[in-house]
Amino acid sequence: MTKKHHKEQEEIQETIKTEAAEENVGDETVAIPAATESDIEAEIAARDAEIQKLRDEVMRRAAEFENFRKQKEREAAQSGKRMLENTVRDLLPLLDDLKRLMEHIPAELQEMAEAKPFVEGVELIRKNFKSLLESKGVKEIEALGKVLDVNFHEAITQIDVPDTEPDTIVQEYQTGYTLGDRVIRHAKVIVAK
Template sequence: MDMEQENQNLQEEEVETETSAEANETVTDQRSREELLAEVARLSAEAEDNKTRYLRSQADFDNFRRRSRQEKDEFAAYANVKLIEELLPVLDTFEMALKSTGESDAQTVLTGVEMVYRQLMVALEKEGLAAIEAVGQPFDPNLHDGIMQVESADHPANTVVQELRKGYKVKDKVVRPSMVQVSQ
């Protein structure tokens, strides 16, 4: 009996589904041709508007990319201008020292060279350059380039004993590691 009841329920559901589908067709059929054409025209206009907005957005993005590339190229071309402006007084002092070498003694030339060195260091320090401290520090392969090991009774093992060439960093980036001798 339960099986019969289930079959009857399924048949009733099928009849209801067919009836609602026929009702939907009737509603669709009841829409006039003019209403359907108006709907198609509205959807076509909406699609055209979306296409136009898409093309404008694409053009804006292409312009943004082009401007960004131009700004990047310009920045790269003129990035060193500030540093060069800082170094021009150093160049002037060098020229004055070179002009005076024929008329002065060695001490005057040495004083001029020391002035040039100080001016150069001040200009580079303004740009973030800093010397890497090496002698007496533990050896760090990120900061030091160890070229030889020496025996040292004064320093613990793996300590920088002598700096052969000064190392520099700009902010936190190592520009050139210090060339050092390290104790064994």
Template sequence: MTVQVEQPVEEVITPEQEIASEEVELQNNQENDPLADAIARVQELEEYIANADKREQEIQLRARAEIENIRRRTEQDVEKAHKFALEKFSKELLTVVDNLERGLQTLNGADESVKALAEGVELTHKGLVSTLANFGVEAVGNVGEVFDPELHQAISMQPAEGIEPNHISVVLQKGYTLHGRVIRPAMVMVAS
């Protein structure tokens, strides 16, 4: 009987297998090397700190911007409060102005005995209108002005000679603004 002896087969290693085994060996060396681990950890921490610093700067910047916005809005609110604090008081005084104007219309056709009274009412009216103007109250709605629905309230439309269409032909009650904001619209008739 013949016995065959097996000869050891030589293992053929490809270049790819050789590179892979070198990488595994390098990783094993790095895993076993505490210095390499420490360096990698330090790099991770430095990157984390840099990102944290960026986030903190963004948060601070947003907080400053928010504080600035709040300050600006508060200043605007205070300014508006100062401007329009007299709105309710001014509305009440408008009835006094209206009554003085009606009195003046009545006294204009009167005889000489009432002339001194008419002058007194007229001076009182001018003084009150001047005081209101000093505090930002101004009359709106004059005959011939262009109709503006934000300032005027149209009661009716009618044809009027000498007045262009969409212009005020008759003022029934003057309107008033306080620093540009309407506190009472003018009641008017508009030419058609």
């Protein structure tokens, strides 16, 4: 017999002995102490308490997650508003420049046939730009003839104007704008003394 065959025989005999020993253990009676009814009820109560504790924990975690989700949604919305506000604030000087350009075009240039398309084109660009900003919620702050309101206006100087109430805005130096309910630029104005 080869060593390999001899080894296999030993393994088979060992397996048979192990199975026989397991069968003998199965035949023996193992004494398990009988649980009393009160022990079982106590165990059930303890498990019910544990289940309730776990349910409460799951509910608390779900509520925390919902609060976290809502907070992140608010932060994202606020971030979007801040980005829009900053972008609009950066674009306002361009609108001011277009307005000043239109105000300072000489009358004779406006009447020249060669310059008329240019003047009309600049005015169209200004109107479209203003319309775009309005579509995003940007509005001009009314100033002329109004009483100075520091929430919307910034007085840069005062002048004597006969027959005008004090703190009445008589000239607008720079247009102010709001975005929704927020002032993104105060109107710079000149008021009567």
